[in-house]
Amino acid sequence: MTLLHTIFLVAISAEAMSGAMMAMRRKMDLFGICLIGTVTGLGGGTVRDVMLGHYPLTWVGHPEYLAFTVGAALATAFVARVLHHFRLLFLLVDGLGLVAFTIIGCNVALEIGAPTTIVVLSGMITGVFGGLLRDVLCNEVPLVLQRDLYATVALVTGILYVGLLWLELGTTVASLIALTVGFALRVMAVIFHWRLPSFSAEGIRGFD
Amino acid sequence: MTLLHTIFLVAISAEAMSGAMMAMRRKMDLFGICLIGTVTGLGGGTVRDVMLGHYPLTWVGHPEYLAFTVGAALATAFVARVLHHFRLLFLLVDGLGLVAFTIIGCNVALEIGAPTTIVVLSGMITGVFGGLLRDVLCNEVPLVLQRDLYATVALVTGILYVGLLWLELGTTVASLIALTVGFALRVMAVIFHWRLPSFSAEGIRGFD
Amino acid sequence: MTLLHTIFLVAISAEAMSGAMMAMRRKMDLFGICLIGTVTGLGGGTVRDVMLGHYPLTWVGHPEYLAFTVGAALATAFVARVLHHFRLLFLLVDGLGLVAFTIIGCNVALEIGAPTTIVVLSGMITGVFGGLLRDVLCNEVPLVLQRDLYATVALVTGILYVGLLWLELGTTVASLIALTVGFALRVMAVIFHWRLPSFSAEGIRGFD
Numbered sequence: 001m002t003l004l005h006t007i008f009l010v011a012i013s014a015e016a017m018s019g020a021m022m023a024m025r026r027k028m029d030l031f032g033i034c035l036i037g038t039v040t041g042l043g044g045g046t047v048r049d050v051m052l053g054h055y056p057l058t059w060v061g062h063p064e065y066l067a068f069t070v071g072a073a074l075a076t077a078f079v080a081r082v083l084h085h086f087r088l089l090f091l092l093v094d095g096l097g098l099v100a101f102t103i104i105g106c107n108v109a110l111e112i113g114a115p116t117t118i119v120v121l122s123g124m125i126t127g128v129f130g131g132l133l134r135d136v137l138c139n140e141v142p143l144v145l146q147r148d149l150y151a152t153v154a155l156v157t158g159i160l161y162v163g164l165l166w167l168e169l170g171t172t173v174a175s176l177i178a179l180t181v182g183f184a185l186r187v188m189a190v191i192f193h194w195r196l197p198s199f200s201a202e203g204i205r206g207f208d
Numbered sequence: 209m210t211l212l213h214t215i216f217l218v219a220i221s222a223e224a225m226s227g228a229m230m231a232m233r234r235k236m237d238l239f240g241i242c243l244i245g246t247v248t249g250l251g252g253g254t255v256r257d258v259m260l261g262h263y264p265l266t267w268v269g270h271p272e273y274l275a276f277t278v279g280a281a282l283a284t285a286f287v288a289r290v291l292h293h294f295r296l297l298f299l300l301v302d303g304l305g306l307v308a309f310t311i312i313g314c315n316v317a318l319e320i321g322a323p324t325t326i327v328v329l330s331g332m333i334t335g336v337f338g339g340l341l342r343d344v345l346c347n348e349v350p351l352v353l354q355r356d357l358y359a360t361v362a363l364v365t366g367i368l369y370v371g372l373l374w375l376e377l378g379t380t381v382a383s384l385i386a387l388t389v390g391f392a393l394r395v396m397a398v399i400f401h402w403r404l405p406s407f408s409a410e411g412i413r414g415f416d
Numbered sequence: 417m418t419l420l421h422t423i424f425l426v427a428i429s430a431e432a433m434s435g436a437m438m439a440m441r442r443k444m445d446l447f448g449i450c451l452i453g454t455v456t457g458l459g460g461g462t463v464r465d466v467m468l469g470h471y472p473l474t475w476v477g478h479p480e481y482l483a484f485t486v487g488a489a490l491a492t493a494f495v496a497r498v499l500h501h502f503r504l505l506f507l508l509v510d511g512l513g514l515v516a517f518t519i520i521g522c523n524v525a526l527e528i529g530a531p532t533t534i535v536v537l538s539g540m541i542t543g544v545f546g547g548l549l550r551d552v553l554c555n556e557v558p559l560v561l562q563r564d565l566y567a568t569v570a571l572v573t574g575i576l577y578v579g580l581l582w583l584e585l586g587t588t589v590a591s592l593i594a595l596t597v598g599f600a601l602r603v604m605a606v607i608f609h610w611r612l613p614s615f616s617a618e619g620i621r622g623f624d
Contacts, residue, residue: 023561029612031568032561048466051254053263055469062534097483117271132345137548141347145231145240152239196237230449259462261471349555353439353448360447403498404445 004175009068011097012041016069019134026138036134037073044130048105048122091190099182102127102154103175106161114137116162123158149189158183210216217276218306224277227342228284233404234346244342245281250340256313256330299398307390310335310362311383314369324370331366357404365390420591428457430484435550436492442554445602452550453489460546464521465539488604508605515598518543518570519591522577532578539574565605573598
């Protein structure tokens with residue numbers, strides 16, 4: 001699918017920029033910026049492929065993708081000063097990427113005949129684990145586990161996509177609907193600060 | 209082995225509860241609680257399988273296990289307030305799980321004909337890495353590397369189990385003996401605060 | 417190659433010592449010291465092999481390597497008090513290890529017919545990810561992403577090695593030249609505090 005692939009390339013670049021920005025705040029050098037950027041952009045698909053035993057990994061089979069993540073990370077390092085003008089664009093591309101990653105991740109699991117639960121999970125892992133690895137490498141409690149509906153968007157997108165395929169709507173139509181709905185959900189989650197509930201941790205001291 | 213499998217299901221649930229509790233203390237949302245719970249319950253076996261190239265991963269082949277970890281994590285989120293009444297039970301189940309995970313990990317490596325060192329190591333990885341991944345994702349120095357004999361219990365259990373098999377005692381008898389001895393060791397380590405020695409770090413500044 | 421293999425054994429031991437020292441500073445117990453030491457010594461090759469789907473992992477096929485890393489970690493725990501006398505030796509062995517790991521990593525990717533970009537990347541991952549995993553497990557922002565040219569030495573060594581092979585100089589000659597140049601570069605980077613540029617992070621708040 002050309003549309004999905006184009007969104008994929010834009011999304012790994014956008015994710016690489018988010019990784020590069022966090023690396024810069026940790027005062028990492030140019031190598032660290034490129035590494036964190038690449039891990040953020042391609043880490044979700046890498047974790048998915050390792051979990052599914054799906055080799056070669058995306059970037060091993062297509063090393064040209066590394067040019068996108070490294071290029072985006074380097075560009076970020078040099079133009080960071082003006083990036084704050086593009087915050088809204090960045091949030092939109094990040095949301096689009098989350099949804100596209102999820103659909104791609106579902107497709108990979110479908111190809112190898114995984115059960116439905118694993119198909120949806122494969123989508124979530126692809127969408128969420130790039131940002132999660134970025135946060136672990138930057139020594140942060142993962143933001144994706146704390147902020148506005150992010151993983152939940154991946155979950156809804158994955159379930160919707162699998163459901164539409166089950167209704168035999170065809171990959172193209174299912175992708176377009178899942179992309180649209182998932183993206184709309186993410187945008188609304190950001191605008192209205194939708195969150196999953198978190199819970200009081202009182203009464204659970206002394207357990208580890 | 210039905211007994212070992214039953215203990216396995218109880219243990220992944222108990223480990224998922226320990227992960228959920230740490231996630232709640234980090235103010236993670238419901239998704240984070242489920243993710244950290246699942247990683248804690250199934251992460252040790254996942255690391256082992258990736259290290260050994262043993263596919264499909266446990267939870268990919270048996271997605272129903274995810275219902276145990278996600279269910280236990282959700283339950284924890286809603287009943288955390290009363291959980292402190294069950295601290296002792298929790299410690300016991302956690303210790304039983306550690307020992308059961310270790311024996312299961314040894315069995316996986318034995319099945320693929322790994323050398324003895326790797327069999328014992330496979331047991332340790334299965335027992336210890338779930339908690340270790342939990343701590344890394346929650347941005348903690350891993351507790352398993354600091355507290356009362358925990359990894360050591362896995363090591364002793366693994367060596368004992370392999371030794372008993374070598375004496376041709378049969379899987380069932382060897383499992384029962386290793387379970388009992390390992391569990392007793394863990395309980396005593398908790399009661400008497402047994403620890404491995406740690407060492408002064410003086411004189412080693414400036415090395416990294 | 418005997419020389420490269422000898423350097424490999426010395427290097428995994430030296431890296432294990434660096435891991436053990438960081439574990440001691442985190443007040444880890446003897447198990448933690450051995451684990452962090454082993455991850456530091458063998459983690460780079462492990463990440464590389466998992467990324468490339470190259471099984472069995474080095475230490476699964478050669479469990480005797482674990483004796484080197486565990487032995488070096490234990491030794492470190494007992495003689496840490498006098499280690500500061502050997503700081504220079506340690507830095508030299510660490511630099512030699514970085515370069516040797518890189519060449520070995522390139523060779524693994526060459527064996528499985530990976531494209532050139534992946535060959536160089538495989539070398540970098542082998543050289544750098546042991547230290548990176550050590551830092552993640554010890555809850556540090558990875559030093560390799562911040563300090564004097566380290567990853568860059570791996571990059572230069574890898575490109576040089578691949579270039580020399582492309583010129584049909586033969587593995588032995590190419591290894592010797594790459595070892596010498598890479599090691600010299602690393603030593604000079606330490607002596608003269610060469611660094612990659614890092615960048616101001618102003619104007620990039622509010623992006624995650």
